[in-house]
Amino acid sequence: GAEGVKAALRYLDFRGPYTSLLGRLIEYLWLEEVGEVITKVYGHESPKELVAGFAKYVVEEARKGDAVANEILEGVAREIAVALKAGMELAGAP
Numbered sequence: 001g002a003e004g005v006k007a008a009l010r011y012l013d014f015r016g017p018y019t020s021l022l023g024r025l026i027e028y029l030w031l032e033e034v035g036e037v038i039t040k041v042y043g044h045e046s047p048k049e050l051v052a053g054f055a056k057y058v059v060e061e062a063r064k065g066d067a068v069a070n071e072i073l074e075g076v077a078r079e080i081a082v083a084l085k086a087g088m089e090l091a092g093a094p
Helices: 002-012 022-027 034-042 047-052 055-063 067-091
Strands: none
Touching: 002 022, 002 034, 002 047, 002 055, 002 067, 022 034, 034 047, 034 055, 055 067
């Protein structure tokens, strides 16, 4: 979720490529203006839970073909694979 939020905001301030995640973020947080993101997130009773909930929209946009969302999911998959491999090595698995 956090990576999706970051990607949407990077596009907004011209630091990243186009992503449909920006529109989804606006819908998800019920924003009237994009500048309200910080207020909405940190004003929420559970900011981490709110941001994590955005992950499902990253998956949905990846399925629709959004390149940025796909890159996020590929990165997460790589991290999971590395963590599993490290765990297996620590457990002594071949």
